[in-house]
Amino acid sequence: MPSAQPLARLERSNETMPDSLTTPEHIASTWLDASPRDARDADWLRSLMSDLILLQVVDERMLKLQRSGRIGFVGSMRGLEGMLVGAGRAIPQSDWLWSGLREGGAALIRGLPLSEYIAQMYCNSFDTAKGRQMCNHFQHAGTHYPSWSSVIGTQIPHGVGAAFASKQKGDGAVHTIFFGDGATSSNGFHSGLNMAAVWKAPCVFVCVDNGWAISVSSRDQTASKGYAVKAKAYGMPGVEVDGNDVVATHDALVSLIERARAGEGPALLVLKTYRLMGHSSSDDPTKYRDQREVDEWLAKDPVPRFEQRLVADGVIDAAFLERTFTEHRATVDAEIHVQEAADAMPLRSLVDDVYSGVPRHLRRQYNEFLRVSEKLGEARRGDGAFPL
Amino acid sequence: MANLTLIQAVNDGLRTAMEADSTVYVFGEDVGPKGGVFLATENLTRDFGANRCFDTPLSEDGIIGTAIGMAMNGLRPVAEIQFQDFIFPAFDQIVSEAAKLRYRSGGQYTAPMVIRTPYGGGIRGGLYHSQSGEAYFCHTPGLKVVIPSTAHDAKGLLLASIADPDPVLFLEPKALYRSVKGEVPEGHYTVDLSTLRNVREGEHVTVLCYGAMVPVCEKAAARAAENGIECHIVDLRTLLPLDEEGVLEAAKKTGRVVVVHEAPRFCGMGGEISALIAENCIEYMEAPIIRVTGFDTPFPNTLEHHYLPDERRVLDAIERSAAY
Numbered sequence: 001m002p003s004a005q006p007l008a009r010l011e012r013s014n015e016t017m018p019d020s021l022t023t024p025e026h027i028a029s030t031w032l033d034a035s036p037r038d039a040r041d042a043d044w045l046r047s048l049m050s051d052l053i054l055l056q057v058v059d060e061r062m063l064k065l066q067r068s069g070r071i072g073f074v075g076s077m078r079g080l081e082g083m084l085v086g087a088g089r090a091i092p093q094s095d096w097l098w099s100g101l102r103e104g105g106a107a108l109i110r111g112l113p114l115s116e117y118i119a120q121m122y123c124n125s126f127d128t129a130k131g132r133q134m135c136n137h138f139q140h141a142g143t144h145y146p147s148w149s150s151v152i153g154t155q156i157p158h159g160v161g162a163a164f165a166s167k168q169k170g171d172g173a174v175h176t177i178f179f180g181d182g183a184t185s186s187n188g189f190h191s192g193l194n195m196a197a198v199w200k201a202p203c204v205f206v207c208v209d210n211g212w213a214i215s216v217s218s219r220d221q222t223a224s225k226g227y228a229v230k231a232k233a234y235g236m237p238g239v240e241v242d243g244n245d246v247v248a249t250h251d252a253l254v255s256l257i258e259r260a261r262a263g264e265g266p267a268l269l270v271l272k273t274y275r276l277m278g279h280s281s282s283d284d285p286t287k288y289r290d291q292r293e294v295d296e297w298l299a300k301d302p303v304p305r306f307e308q309r310l311v312a313d314g315v316i317d318a319a320f321l322e323r324t325f326t327e328h329r330a331t332v333d334a335e336i337h338v339q340e341a342a343d344a345m346p347l348r349s350l351v352d353d354v355y356s357g358v359p360r361h362l363r364r365q366y367n368e369f370l371r372v373s374e375k376l377g378e379a380r381r382g383d384g385a386f387p388l
Numbered sequence: 389m390a391n392l393t394l395i396q397a398v399n400d401g402l403r404t405a406m407e408a409d410s411t412v413y414v415f416g417e418d419v420g421p422k423g424g425v426f427l428a429t430e431n432l433t434r435d436f437g438a439n440r441c442f443d444t445p446l447s448e449d450g451i452i453g454t455a456i457g458m459a460m461n462g463l464r465p466v467a468e469i470q471f472q473d474f475i476f477p478a479f480d481q482i483v484s485e486a487a488k489l490r491y492r493s494g495g496q497y498t499a500p501m502v503i504r505t506p507y508g509g510g511i512r513g514g515l516y517h518s519q520s521g522e523a524y525f526c527h528t529p530g531l532k533v534v535i536p537s538t539a540h541d542a543k544g545l546l547l548a549s550i551a552d553p554d555p556v557l558f559l560e561p562k563a564l565y566r567s568v569k570g571e572v573p574e575g576h577y578t579v580d581l582s583t584l585r586n587v588r589e590g591e592h593v594t595v596l597c598y599g600a601m602v603p604v605c606e607k608a609a610a611r612a613a614e615n616g617i618e619c620h621i622v623d624l625r626t627l628l629p630l631d632e633e634g635v636l637e638a639a640k641k642t643g644r645v646v647v648v649h650e651a652p653r654f655c656g657m658g659g660e661i662s663a664l665i666a667e668n669c670i671e672y673m674e675a676p677i678i679r680v681t682g683f684d685t686p687f688p689n690t691l692e693h694h695y696l697p698d699e700r701r702v703l704d705a706i707e708r709s710a711a712y
């Protein structure tokens with residue numbers, strides 16, 4: 001490690017507590033509704049629109065594959081596209097992304113290849129995780145994006161520890177750590193925010209308050225007024241931004257990431273948004289939530305909202321939208337065809353990657369398994385026994 | 389009598405306990421209006437009110453920690469952990485607190501409570517929605533560990549667990565939630581903890597199993613019978629404290645033992661049962677004890693049907709035992 005710093009010499013964040021508690025003032029909670037709205041490059045705005053459409057197309061296709069039994073499960077991004085694109089565009093590939101169930105879309109925009117995204121949904125032999133995780137558990141080492149386990153909140157301290165390591169190594173990377181409103185009740189949230197602030201770790205916490213943790217309303221998850229206020233108690237700024245506003249999300253994240261990179265410590269960004277679909281493809285949300293609430297949020301749907309703004313401002317027109325949808329559908333469908341044809345994982349993958357090598361007891365268990373599989377005519381080429 | 393699925397029997401058991409005892413409280417993640425992700429607590433909030441059956445914030449450690457406090461102060465909490473895979477944030481509260489409270493207080497304080505949780509594979513849930521973690525908890529003195537495999541037992545064992553003066557971990561085989569159906573008596577009844585159930589009588593090979601492996605072993609036994617091998621199948625039902633006499637009696641009956649569980653092999657129930665038999669009645673054994681188990685690996689996703697012992701693997705073990 002180049003510039004390793006002993007723990008004892010870490011700056012104590014409480015020395016700078018008063019400053020670090022003031023919300024960075026230039027962070028605006030909205031761009032779409034601001035007046036006057038600051039001008040943005042038209043090409044950039046069009047590219048955001050294109051990304052939003054891509055996520056819609058991906059989600060729509062994944063849900064379709066799930067309904068037809070081709071893939072097992074989908075944690076839908078519907079309603080969250082704005083924050084996913086905003087985040088995906090704000091986090092440089094050289095930084096790290098730590099995520100929960102629904103940030104695959106941000107990863108895709110940021111550089112996770114579409115082929116790997118779809119392979120993961122198929123859990124097939126093209127999947128870099130060898131089909132071992134459930135659907136919606138993406139990873140991409142090339143852009144510093146480890147997969148989420150499934151256990152809510154556990155990634156929060158991981159991100160903090162990795163940020164600590166970045167600080168020790170002096171690699172300049174900032175770690176953006178996503179989690180849901182539900183995850184704020186997990187042990188990982190408390191230990192993660194607390195330790196990050198004590199260590200002044202270069203990380204940004206992003207709480208995606210999408211209204212629900214399965215069937216528990218985000219209002220019932222905490223007695224606090226919102227989630228941003230929680231940051232204060234840990235000694236870091238907390239900012240709430242409209243998560244259905246792609247530009248506002250992008251800007252807030254860029255600003256907090258650069259603040260962390262400058263050594264000013266962690267911050268908590270709360271993105272107010274809404275999960276328009278059920279928790280997953282196996283959830284029926286009508287059992288616990290009012291359609292009126294869904295309708296209110298449908299009116300704030302981040303994709304049409306952005307689209308209408310850009311159309312009104314003359315940045316895009318109907319032809320642009322149609323062309324973009326068609327192009328993305330073609331790309332996604334072509335990739336689905338490739339993934340459909342992939343092989344399932346070989347039997348031998350049952351026992352590898354448990355350790356760096358396959359230990360003797362697992363070789364023996366696998367060989368014994370193979371003896372029965374061969375008897376049953378199930379073993380295939382590549383399934384060969386291990387030498388003991 | 390009603391013909392219920394295993395999960396309906398759980399729901400009926402909870403309902404029966406809540407009707408009989410106003411100190412029974414049911415809580416956990418999504419157990420309220422949604423009725424639980426598998427619908428075990430369906431309509432309990434509607435029928436008993438949000439004070440008796442309610443959703444908690446997303447904190448297993450909080451759920452079990454507060455359940456202990458409730459139990460110490462006169463309530464009968466029945467807490468749900470959504471999947472057994474997510475019980476580990478509460479491991480400390482279960483292992484260090486609930487299980488040791490009676491001992492460390494010399495019996496002055498106790499934690500009579502039930503932790504219900506679905507366990508096991510079979511739903512393509514990958515490595516965090518499929519685990520069988522019973523062995524971790526069976527290594528914890530002070531705790532009871534119960535696993536039903538029929539609708540009748542699910543209700544009767546649940547009611548016995550709720551009435552029990554000690555903390556009980558009640559593991560529900562999610563693979564059987566809807567695939568198993570049976571006659572369930574109406575009203576209150578209990579099935580004694582620590583008594584095994586004879587599933588099938590036979591004189592050639594004894595098969596010891598529990599939970600979702602019981603129907604798998606029954607199918608294997610039916611096929612073995614076609615070749616003249618009659619299996620004696622035992623459902624352990626309570627893993628801790630184990631019905632040791634019952635296990636030894638079943639082992640002695642045939643002198644040939646196959647133990648089946650879907651949890652990993654190393655330090656699992658199969659090892660404990662084998663040692664129990666070896667220590668107490670090895671002279672009765674006609675063949676080595678055979679374990680049919682999950683691999684000593686994390687739980688796979690797409691290859692789960694290869695990981696889980698199936699009727700053909702159990703049959704292979706039965707035939708090997710019989711032929712020895």
Ligand SMILES: Cc1ncc(C[n+]2csc(CCOP(=O)(O)OP(=O)(O)O)c2C)c(N)n1
Pocket residue numbers: 100101102150151152179180181182183184210212213214275279417446448470474477
């Ligand atoms: C420790 C743990 N407990 C319970 C679960 C089951 N579970 C999966 S997602 C979820 C709700 C998560 O809500 P939130 O953090 O708001 O994320 P969202 O799904 O809304 O994106 C729950 C309870 C889990 N995965 N891990």
Ligand SMILES: [Mg+2]
Pocket residue numbers: 180181182208209210211212213214
């Ligand atoms: Mg949420």
